[in-house]
Amino acid sequence: MALFYRSAALLLKPYRASQLLPSAARLYSSGAQNNYIIVEKRGEKSDVGFIQLNRPKALNALCDGLMTEMGNALDAFEADKDIGAIVITGSDRAFAAGADIKEMQNRTFQECYSGNFLAHWNRVSTVRKPVIAAVNGFALGGGCELAMMCDIIYAGEKAQFGQPEILLGTIPGAGGTQRLTRAVSKSLAMEMVLTGDRISAQEAKQSGLVSKVYPVDQLVSEAIRCGEKIAANSKLVAAMAKESVNAAYELTLAEGNRFEKRLFHATFATDDRKEGMTAFVEKRKANFEDK
Template identity: 85%
Template sequence: MAFLCRSAASLLKSSRAAPVLLSGSRLYSSGGQYEYILVEKRGEKSNVGFIQLNRPKALNALCDGLMREVIQALEVFDADADVGAVVITGSERAFAAGADIKEMQNKTFQECYTTKFLAHWCKVADARKPVIAAVNGFALGGGCELAMMCDIIYAGEKAQFGQPEILLGTIPGAGGTQRLTRAVGKSLAMEMVLTGDRINAQEAKQSGLVSKVYPVDQLVSEAIICGEKISANSKLVSAMAKEAVNAAFELSLAEGNRFEKRLFNATFATADRKEGMTAFVEKRKASFQDS
């Protein structure tokens, strides 16, 4: 379950951050107007979807409205033929410090159970296109869970990750115990979940939670560069590759190998596989058509 930690909450009164779109950026309005996020396309070819969580006074606490907007934006980007990857980020102070505790404070067991509370959050992981989390500052509770729903995590050097729900008398409820354990192993995951302790960016990299760490002011641009690299490949084959990697968390090795082989064979029915291998033989750059 997502969580807004006490230390993060204590910063709210002093937060003066304002929503900003970087120079040269533009609001991507195809998915409609958003209240809690900023959405646009980035990259030299405008082929990277960009979602910025935008509740600065709350350190990007994940209210239900914000999460529904993130899912909506991802659906728009999934349907956009020009977009090959998506970057999700927050501010330099907080990727997301947790959930909006006021929204869940008075909920009952019956209400949570019958409404499948938080179940729709996992739709972030269902995005067809690769999603990169660019994490600066706090990624705690639901913020850590949101980052782990993404396919790649890049961290700013001052990032902090944690699942401190235990300090509120509850446990993670949006995949925290499951994805964290798969990412960093049982011992560290158990320690983080049972104590509420955080790990910093370098510890997160060493444990396998994040793939790269960058200076705070370079993080987003590096995530966009990664998104551009992914977008330059066949979007069709990228989706198949993502599906194959994700299957590794669900299947045995033998089953996973069989699943991979079926998808591998399926690439031979695509024009992009033929173009990629032909371009390699002819020593030229491939021109993928996503078909």
């Protein structure tokens, strides 16, 4: 969760939020003014929730206020029946360069333990709708952990991933040692956590951390396109599919197969399963109604 060295910020050009906001984008209101994120609906059918981290001077450092706003935005998208998938991104220069060290510098063990520090960050991983991380630039510490909380990671070709907490005398605290190990193997995870070294987008793809790499200027649009593909399916069944895939990290193969079978059987109680199979037999496009 380490914020990338301040000197690096001096080498980076200031980021303008308008670079990622097409004029046709419709502003999404979650009932409150956001100070650290931009929230919209995207896609031709406005069925993709869009959250853009917007702390350019701090390279999108993850402060408590930002994570609270993100949780509120996720809650709003979760409740919105029109939204079928969610995209989280940052700027071209930084997805998120880490947690805000100034907020953590003087915290005590007692404060962290009694207040369950960082617990609310897990909201990203508990959203039932599919979440896609579109990572350009630095995804370090908490930024890397945030990306790994998402279901799919797309990376810009200049993205960098790392867990440099060891350089600040601490360790990852928002799932870095756990999710990274499951994603890239023990050896690479150990190397990254114990040295603080970063890996490139290409290395991240080779190791299985990200699924696709795109040019920087195409990344967000490709992530939204993926979100539109997901949103075109039954939202109810998509949530079931996501739950089944996530169960693979917690269960043995035999237990996981039983869990999958139960959810598979459950789809036969839905109208969407019947519509999907009927449409296939009749050689037409399915009209899912999410029920």
